[in-house]
Amino acid sequence: MADQLPQTIRDALQERAREALSHWAVLTDEPILLKYRENAVFRITLADGPLAALRLHRPGYHDETSLRSELDLMAALRRGGLDVPAPVATSDGENLVFLPANRKFPEQYADVVSWIDGTALGQTGTPLPQSAETQAEIFFRTGQEMATMHDLADAWDPPEHFRRPAWDGEGLLGERPLWGRFWDCPGLSGDEASSLSALRDDLRDRLANAQRHGLDYGLIHADLVRENIFLTGSKDDIAFIDFDDAGYGFRLFDLATALLKNRQEPAYPAIENAVVTGYRSRRALSDAALQSLPLFMVLRSLTYIGWLAERPEIPNAPERLSRYVAESLELARKLDIAA
Template sequence: MADQLPQTIRDALQKRALEALDHWPVQAHEPLLMKYRENAVFRITLEDGKFAALRLHRPGYHDETSLRSELQFMAALKLGGLDVPSPVPTSNEQSLILLPANKLFPEQHADVVSWIDGVPLGQSGMPLSQSANTQADIFFRIGHGMAIMHELADAWETPEHFRRPAWDAEGLLGEKPLWGRFWDCPGLPPQSIAVLSTLRDELRQALTAISPGDLDYGLIHADLVRENIFLTENESKVAFIDFDDAGHGFRLFDLATTLLKNRNEPAYPAIEKALISGYRSRRVFSDAALASLPLFMVLRNLTYIGWLAERAEIPGAAERLSHYVAESLEMARKLNKAA
């Protein structure tokens, strides 16, 4: 998405990145814009020659407390042995800085995290490139790593003032969902609003009907899509990046997020089986919880409607919005048939 930005915006972001880098010990070079979504992410070179990632955070998306909490969570996972980015302190030993407003940008926070040397599992909308057997091996490792992440999260004592969003029933289906009111947002025709409103009510009832003991709850990544899962060490291991949406939530939400964009892969049944087997190789995951996986895949798909509606500037946003509505309703129909 970064390469689709107008040059004027790229130039402005580059200047903002250089402003931020005044706070870190880095080599004199031009930061390279790698990603522009919630954050503008640049690859930089630290003074010791190692790569790192500079993140210019989307103004107003997370406050300072939430951003510091994200960095603390990543640091705890890294300390526990999980391959994730970890905070790189400024020259003054700070993990987060606030850049002042100027003519082009409001106030915004910036931080630097360590670089993950690998390649993304894939790109949304594109077929996976690996063979079916290799895909199964990879998704087994993803499930195993996800279970370790949840295990470390449960063992970690969160620090005072720790605060992250909650991907609970209210965060997914309440009056103010974390990623927007998917049933009532700009760009939706009246017919879609009516159908999605009804679906929201049905899903709230379905979620309430699940026994609380069947749904493991705790800190989750919340966005383990292909682009945020890196294959490292000649694709023999996996690493997780981009904890921007990490928070409290149903562990099943992490599994559903990873599987959702792979539903149309020819090897999907093997992918799903491998992910679950990998998770169960490290952590308990009951059949009762597994039975709710299709529900959580619908819930995850619906979040993208609200997310896109609030980001009309994204190329192709209107078409993608229409696609997610149709896809969500089709998934919900299959869910009702299976009930």
């Protein structure tokens, strides 16, 4: 998406990145814009040699406390042996830098995290390049690492100031969901808005019922899409990047996120089985809990409608909105929800 930005925006982001980098010891090479979504992410080279990632955080998306908490979580997972980015301190020993408003940007924060040397599992909308057998192996290891992440999160005692968003019933289906009001957004037809509003009411009842029967809840990544699952090393070990949406939530939400955009893969049944089997090889996941996975596939799908509604500048937004709505209603019908 970064290469689709107008040159004027790219130039402004480069200037802002150079401003941020004045706080870190880096080489003089220009920062290279890699991604522009929630954050503007640049590849940089630290003064002592290694690559790193500079993140200019989207203004207003997370406050200072939440951003520092994200860095605390990543550092804790890294100490526990999970392959995730770690904070890189400034020359003054700070992990987070405040950037004041100027003519082109409101006030915002920046940080630098260590580089994960590998390749993304894939890109959304593009068929996975690996063989079906290799896909199963990769998703098995993804399930294992996801379970390890949840174990480490449960064992960690967060600092007193720790605060991250909650992907709970309110965060998913309340009046102000974390990623926007999916049933009440520009671009929906009247029929679509009515169907999504009715679906929301039904899902709240279903989620409440599932919770009464017990659901694992705690710190989650919340965005384990293909682009955030990295294959590293000669044996394609697994690393997780981009904890921008990490917070408290149902552990099944992480599984659903890793699976949702792979539904059209020919090997999808094997992919789903591999994630679940890999997860269960390291952490308990009961059959009763697993019955709620289709519910969380719907909940995950709906978040993309709300996300897109608040970002009309995204390329091909109307077409993507139509696709997201159709996907959500299709998944809902499989739950026997009248949509």
